[in-house]
Amino acid sequence: MILRPTREDWKLIGWGIGRVILAIGLLMLVPLAIALISTEWNTVLNFLVGIFACVTFWLVMENTCYVKRDLSWFHGLIVASLGWLVAMAFGAIPHFLSGHFKSYLDACFDLMSGYTTTGLFLLQDLDHVAHGTNMWRHLLTYAGGQGIIVIALTFLFAGTAGAFKIYASEGKDEQLLPNVIRTARAIWMISLTYLVVGSLFLWFGLMKDGMPVGRGLLHSVWLFMGAWSTGGFAPQSLNLLYYHSLLIEMITMIIFVIGSFNFALHYTVWTGNRREIYRNIETRSFAITALVGTFMLSIGFSKVGLYTSLTEFFRKGFYNLVSGHTTTGNSTVYATSFFKEFGFIALWAITLVMAIGASACSTGGGFKGLRMGIITKSLWGDIKSIVSPESAVVREKIHHVKDVWLDDALVKGAMLIVISYVVIYAVGGLLGTIYGYSPSVAFFDSVSAGSNTGLSAGLTTPLMPALLKVYYIFEMWAGRLEFMSVFALVGMGIAVVRGKRSGRR
Amino acid sequence: MAERDGLESHSGAESRWRRWAEYALGILIESSAVIAISLAALLLMLLIKVIMT
Numbered sequence: 384m385i386l387r388p389t390r391e392d393w394k395l396i397g398w399g400i401g402r403v404i405l406a407i408g409l410l411m412l413v414p415l416a417i418a419l420i421s422t423e424w425n426t427v428l429n430f431l432v433g434i435f436a437c438v439t440f441w442l443v444m445e446n447t448c449y450v451k452r453d454l455s456w457f458h459g460l461i462v463a464s465l466g467w468l469v470a471m472a473f474g475a476i477p478h479f480l481s482g483h484f485k486s487y488l489d490a491c492f493d494l495m496s497g498y499t500t501t502g503l504f505l506l507q508d509l510d511h512v513a514h515g516t517n518m519w520r521h522l523l524t525y526a527g528g529q530g531i532i533v534i535a536l537t538f539l540f541a542g543t544a545g546a547f548k549i550y551a552s553e554g555k556d557e558q559l560l561p562n563v564i565r566t567a568r569a570i571w572m573i574s575l576t577y578l579v580v581g582s583l584f585l586w587f588g589l590m591k592d593g594m595p596v597g598r599g600l601l602h603s604v605w606l607f608m609g610a611w612s613t614g615g616f617a618p619q620s621l622n623l624l625y626y627h628s629l630l631i632e633m634i635t636m637i638i639f640v641i642g643s644f645n646f647a648l649h650y651t652v653w654t655g656n657r658r659e660i661y662r663n664i665e666t667r668s669f670a671i672t673a674l675v676g677t678f679m680l681s682i683g684f685s686k687v688g689l690y691t692s693l694t695e696f697f698r699k700g701f702y703n704l705v706s707g708h709t710t711t712g713n714s715t716v717y718a719t720s721f722f723k724e725f726g727f728i729a730l731w732a733i734t735l736v737m738a739i740g741a742s743a744c745s746t747g748g749g750f751k752g753l754r755m756g757i758i759t760k761s762l763w764g765d766i767k768s769i770v771s772p773e774s775a776v777v778r779e780k781i782h783h784v785k786d787v788w789l790d791d792a793l794v795k796g797a798m799l800i801v802i803s804y805v806v807i808y809a810v811g812g813l814l815g816t817i818y819g820y821s822p823s824v825a826f827f828d829s830v831s832a833g834s835n836t837g838l839s840a841g842l843t844t845p846l847m848p849a850l851l852k853v854y855y856i857f858e859m860w861a862g863r864l865e866f867m868s869v870f871a872l873v874g875m876g877i878a879v880v881r882g883k884r885s886g887r888r
Numbered sequence: 889m890a891e892r893d894g895l896e897s898h899s900g901a902e903s904r905w906r907r908w909a910e911y912a913l914g915i916l917i918e919s920s921a922v923i924a925i926s927l928a929a930l931l932l933m934l935l936i937k938v939i940m941t
Binding site: 576637640652653655661669670677682691697705 | 926934936940
């Protein structure tokens with residue numbers, strides 16, 4: 384029997400979303416400060432309007448929706464899924480007011496792309512964007528990488544027993560520490576440490592290449608935020624191609640690969656278990672799939688006679704492959720090169736690794752290395768049981784922080800999520816093909832959106848059809864939340880229409 | 889009593905510099921893993937290049 388949500392359920396959801404929006408409003412203080420320092424008065428005004436809207440929404444929710452009850456799993460899932468959509472609408476206000484967007488839909492597209500660490504963008508004239516707006520783009524993706532809910536948890540949900548439910552609903556179902564608030568703070572500790580170290584290296588590299596100190600500092604922080612979060616945003620429209628620097632490419636590549644690692648892996652390595660780095664199923668899975676991708680890329684490039692020297696292959700081929708695999712989207716080639724120069728095999732090599740994606744409980748998207756490991760091990764176990772004597776019991780295990788024995792529920796869960804990804808990739812690809820784009824391009828961009836990568840073969844522009852923009856927003860959102868929260872939201876919709884009235888949930 | 893459950897809360901006896909040295913070592917190990925995977929990929933690319941030509 385499906386139960387219709389009660390008035391109290393709605394209030395709890397509204398209260399939780401209010402807190403999430405307050406977190407967005409507080410985040411806007413950073414670009415506001417940058418705009419003030421840069422004396423960009425129009426941008427200051429844009430962010431003041433945004434902050435006012437967020438705080439007003441929070442005040443209304445706090446005063447009308449507060450109930451003395453804790454969040455259940457149902458509430459957590461709905462707060463996560465709806466919270467991201469409402470956060471998109473509020474976060475898009477300063478973007479839209481900046482005048483760099485064709486429509487509010489385009490501003491929402493960039494917001495969702497930022498939050499979900501995708502990196503696709505519809506912003507126009509990026510090279511002349513105000514510092515405050517650029518800081519907002521990169522901060523969004525940096526914060527989104529840790530998770531909007533993680534931000535809210537860190538500062539605004541302390542002491543709430545239901546906190547774990549909304550934390551897990553955001554697609555991060557691993558607790559580093561017994562307490563979820565401490566887990567959220569540990570995630571921030573790791574990210575902020577890397578922010579300082581990574582930005583310093585990039586700053587040094589940019590100054591070595593002749594960039595002025597102040598500009599170099601801003602670019603280094605922005606590049607770090609884009610790479611670490613596996614968002615792939617950069618302050619210039621040419622992305623990494625703008626810098627023409629092997630050193631910057633190497634540093635960003637190290638940052639985004641590490642950024643794509645599981646936070647549980649970082650935590651384990653940082654707290655003394657060094658061997659975990661090569662024992663972990665996700666590191667192994669990533670290494671194997673990256674090598675398979677390299678193999679395909681090498682064959683593809685050999686066939687079309689492209690990037691034949693080792694340096695060229697590394698900078699134009701391997702860099703973009705790994706950027707796609709970690710679902711980052713930083714790029715060292717023009718968007719159209721993927722379609723016009725790479726050739727069929729290399730283009731599909733990148734599409735394949737984008738679909739597979741990064742690690743679970745990381746800033747990245749896609750199927751995730753953990754699921755690939757589970758499914759591969761399970762298949763291997765099935766093969767072994769076929770060739771073994773009938774009486775033999777074959778059980779497989781994976782190593783992820785600790786040894787985990789595979790059971791049907793684990794494999795089924797992994798398969799369900801992977802199938803869900805395949806479905807959204809395929810629908811996006813077919814939709815693009817129906818609109819007249821080449822199937823290779825349509826699938827490349829659809830997989831890029833659904834896996835939260837951000838590489839584009841040229842389809843994603845402000846001129847693309849509005850329906851495709853809406854569908855890509857859906858893909859980015861559903862892919863980032865890993866479907867469970869989205870399924871819960873659909874379930875709630877059904878419950879509202881067809882559910883029966885009940886007492887307390 | 890010393891807390892053992894957080895990155896920021898190692899036991900009181902451990903000095904601050906040692907904690908940061910552990911973090912630095914962690915960063916170094918993770919970076920080395922990335923470099924090792926990249927080198928393996930480049931070797932594979934060279935191998936394929938030799939075979940294909």
